[in-house]
Amino acid sequence: MVPGSVTLVGGGPGAADLLTVRALRALETADVVYFDRLAPSDDLATWAPRARLVDVGKRPGHHKVAQEEINRLLVESALSGLRVVRLKGGDPFVFGRGSEEVEACEAAGVPVSVVPGITSAVSVPAAAGIPVTARGLSKSFTVISGHDPLSEEELSGLAQLGGTAVVLMGIGTLGHTTAGLLRHGLTADTPVGIIERGCTPEQRVCIASLDRIAMTAAVQGLSSPAVLVIGEVVRLAPDAPELMRGMATLVDHA
Numbered sequence: 001m002v003p004g005s006v007t008l009v010g011g012g013p014g015a016a017d018l019l020t021v022r023a024l025r026a027l028e029t030a031d032v033v034y035f036d037r038l039a040p041s042d043d044l045a046t047w048a049p050r051a052r053l054v055d056v057g058k059r060p061g062h063h064k065v066a067q068e069e070i071n072r073l074l075v076e077s078a079l080s081g082l083r084v085v086r087l088k089g090g091d092p093f094v095f096g097r098g099s100e101e102v103e104a105c106e107a108a109g110v111p112v113s114v115v116p117g118i119t120s121a122v123s124v125p126a127a128a129g130i131p132v133t134a135r136g137l138s139k140s141f142t143v144i145s146g147h148d149p150l151s152e153e154e155l156s157g158l159a160q161l162g163g164t165a166v167v168l169m170g171i172g173t174l175g176h177t178t179a180g181l182l183r184h185g186l187t188a189d190t191p192v193g194i195i196e197r198g199c200t201p202e203q204r205v206c207i208a209s210l211d212r213i214a215m216t217a218a219v220q221g222l223s224s225p226a227v228l229v230i231g232e233v234v235r236l237a238p239d240a241p242e243l244m245r246g247m248a249t250l251v252d253h254a
């Protein structure tokens with residue numbers, strides 16, 4: 001029997017045309033595709049014409065069992081001789097539990113490879129006109145998971161670093177994050193952007209100062225998936241209030 005294989009494919013932030021050429025090639029020859037909630041999936045039948053398409057979208061709060069089950073499905077399919085594609089949102093190695101899937105395959109002796117994808121950490125801010133770095137405004141960006149509340153050390157580190165903070169899975173802990181950053185010394189007028197369903201037709205952008213963003217986001221009913229961007233670069237967004245944008249020009253020319 002021809003040995004099967006597993007390819008972990010990054011599907012990008014949700015727009016079909018942000019899939020890579022390599023991702024499309026892997027899909028073209030796949031026998032089975034296990035795809036996620038956040039991966040672009042509307043056109044999957046066209047991209048993977050030979051494949052059985054299996055939605056393994058994980059519901060928040062049910063990660064553990066689901067992940068073990070996914071690992072088992074990947075390995076079993078490959079051991080039965082199939083070319084397996086595991087299509088994930090963004091990049092497989094950014095909070096995607098990709099390394100666990102690689103380990104499961106390796107432990108079972110299944111050949112496994114990874115196709116990187118465009119991560120939402122950078123592309124979703126960009127879709128709202130926010131560069132994660134900009135000369136004179138920010139020379140670093142830190143990507144952090146807000147799935148669990150940030151620790152005091154993490155909050156203090158982010159506040160002291162002075163660059164851009166990008167929080168994924170950060171809507172549930174938004175109030176904790178903003179209060180913590182204020183407590184650790186970020187100024188109340190630090191601009192914050194939240195981009196919900198970035199790079200898709202449903203994209204929504206919400207921009208406010210650090211002391212007001214949690215309330216503003218609640219009023220607008222922002223929900224996951226969303227990327228939170230904290231820092232001076234947010235002033236460059238076309239959706240930023242006029243006053244915030246004016247200050248970016250001042251800082252820039254300083």
Ligand code: SAH
Pocket residue numbers: 012013014038089090091092093094095096118119120121124167168169170195196197198199200224225226227
């Ligand atoms: N591997 C993915 C991240 C998985 S964690 C990547 O590299 O992008 C899931 C989190 O990613 C979501 O909670 C959200 O914070 C973010 N995310 C992914 N796609 C998004 C999108 N289109 N719009 C907004 N946030 C997104």
